[in-house]
Amino acid sequence: MPTVLVVDDAAFMRMRAGKLLAQHGYQVLEAENGLDALNMYMQHKPDLVLMDITMPVMDGITALKEIRQADPQAKVVMLSAMGQQAMVIESIKAGARDFVVKPYDPGNVMASVRKLIG
């Protein structure tokens, strides 16, 4: 069962994404900021990371870079809000594999997840 790490400082968003992924048979891990995500990633080596961008403690882009540095194969999909183009581009540059714009359509999230980890 593939594991997906959902990173978002909003518990509500984590819960929405977590439920969706669980419904589709993925195992879900959660982290509420970039630093948590980094630690969780090292510990559990999830197959995919869904990463919010704007977060306290450590933002998603920094976390993405850290994770990619530790594991160049890491698959990270950014969760972005409208108006964050520049940051999403920066994350693509930093190795993010895809992005989903919030408020996201469950179909889009799953399509993105499936594309990367089947």
Added chain:
Amino acid sequence: MLQFPGMTEEDIKVFLAEADEQLQYLEDGLLDLEQNSDDPEVIAQIFRAAHTLKGSSATLGHDKMARLTHSMESALDLVRKSQANVTPALMDLLLECLDMLRILNREIATAQDSGADVTELDERLLDVIESVERQASAGGVAGGGGVPPMGGAPDEAMWAGQFTGPADVRVWVRFVRTCPMPSVRAYQVIDRLSALGTLAYSEPSVDQIEAGDDVFDLVAVVEYDGDALEPLIEMVRNVTDVEDVRVLQVSQIGSARAAMQATAAREAAAPAELAAPLGVAAGGATVSAARGAARTAAGPPVTAASTTTVRVDVARLDVLSNLVAELVIDRTHLAQLESKLAEKHGGDELVSELNRTSTHIGRLTTELQEAINKARMLPIDNVFKRFPRMVRDLAQKQGKEVELIIRGEDTELDRSVSEEIGDPLIHLLRNAVGHGIEAPEERIRAGKPARGVVRLSAFRQENYIVVQVADDGRGIDPDLIRASAIRKGIVTEDAAARMSDKDAISLVFSSGLSTAAQADQVSGRGVGMDIVRRNLEKLNGSISVDTAIGRGATFTVKLPLTLAIIRALLVSLGQRIYAIPLNSVEEITRVETSDINTVGGREAIRPRGEVVPLLWLGDVFGVRGHDRSARLSEPGQKVFAVIASSHEGKVGLAVDRLVGEMEIVIKSLGTFVGNIPGVSGVTILGDGRVALIVDVPSLVRSVVDERNAVSQC
């Protein structure tokens, strides 16, 4: 009725809990911003809060909140990038938005549309944003012009199958029209193409793409090293929201680059007469994804939360508290039984074993009680956090300058207490700003800084939480209070003249007194303090004031850490047991009936020379055989008098016997029985008997009222 399709009750609960938190961050941040308008950390905090609210509310499906937070975020982003200044007007606007967000949040909580409209606020925010952008473009900061529309691929296309090796490849990509952030999708395509070869050229340019220009059609030329086009097509098509991909070989590597650039403009203008598509529309993938989404869960979700905290419903904690409270009662009973047994069968091995066990259980119960109490503790910050905004608004409304300093916000107190302490503190703060702090001119005339200071501090003192509201304002003038009290008929002129300054000042807690020249909207008519005092006393708390004219006033509120359990003195009238809260017991004396005098038509005793009115508890509660006449009919009878006090004074309560001191669990009388004068609640004793809890403040008040009535005759 508001509905959020696809959201469960649980979803909405989580949303609301979090929204409350974010709104608070927003409020704290905004107030902070007003003070330190250039602190990037504060700005980042506010921005994040607006951003988080936007994402969550949009997902929840509350459009008004999503719209408003989106505009707030945009405006805050300008502040963050130092393109907009934090003006008082912008602050007010943002605070108004915050108020609106609270209304919207309540809409979600109650599932009722409030009818509130965000349009006006939204437009004002957009005005701010537009004016900043206008200035920016006037100053030449704004980005370049639009992108020329891209038609399609040129017609001298070549089938992928005919591809013959490394060559310059032209890639044409069209994105789904509804796709969010097409520029990022375009960037993704560029990124992938760059991984396969060297990007020679693109339209729009990478710079334009990065600048965020909308791109729905992208043309790129890559020096491609692969020997088949399929992998390249596959890779591009795999980018989300790609609707169509077409690829053709232009020429051998490197030769076409200059030519491409030259023809770019022409191609851009060319109509979309497209060659046979090599790519397949991405629609197929979308359909299968949607089908997949409809599939039900394959197994239970495994969620590893990153925090070690658990949210527990307060009702569950209450159940636990009640169970522990019952245990406390039984512990007391067990100790009583054990001491009786020891009296009867002292030295018996079984008795000493029982003694050990009951001691152990007693200790465990105490620990359990402490642990549960701790679990119910919340930092008082939960109460304090709404005050900075309140004080700011009050001060602004009244043209005063007030700085609120908060200390001890991490002091913990029982949830039940924190629910009760808020209202009294609001009253005190309103008074401090409304009556205490003077207008800036008046302060300057008095040689004080124009800006007044209100200090709100909390700390623990044994089993009490103490909260102080101190201002450096004009203080309370005892003579003004005397005059006002006489005018209102609260005391006689004589009584007022005899009163010490301290007693006069404590008249602010009596009903119907106000010293403000006029009743105002903000602090009301001064009925507040009376209610504050009554409410605090109901909770076995107290309030006192310390003041000096011209230097300010400090109100001190004291409340037990928990409202459920108090220490009490148990007294008896025959078989009946009464509990007197220990915090109101001053002393206990034995008086001879001959020591009882009549002062002003009321019986009184004189412990330590002070005249204290005497109340017979048997008369108060109508216990026949144990009332005054019964007791006095026995000659030479000694009487126990419990001297109990409230802020209004003291009263001696004559009782038959003292039973002891113990922790009792307060149970309310319930609505069925209702309010009984002199009784604040009941408790169940270790042996199962019910004891009434004596309401000392109301007894003292009855005596005081009587005295005032007499002296006014």
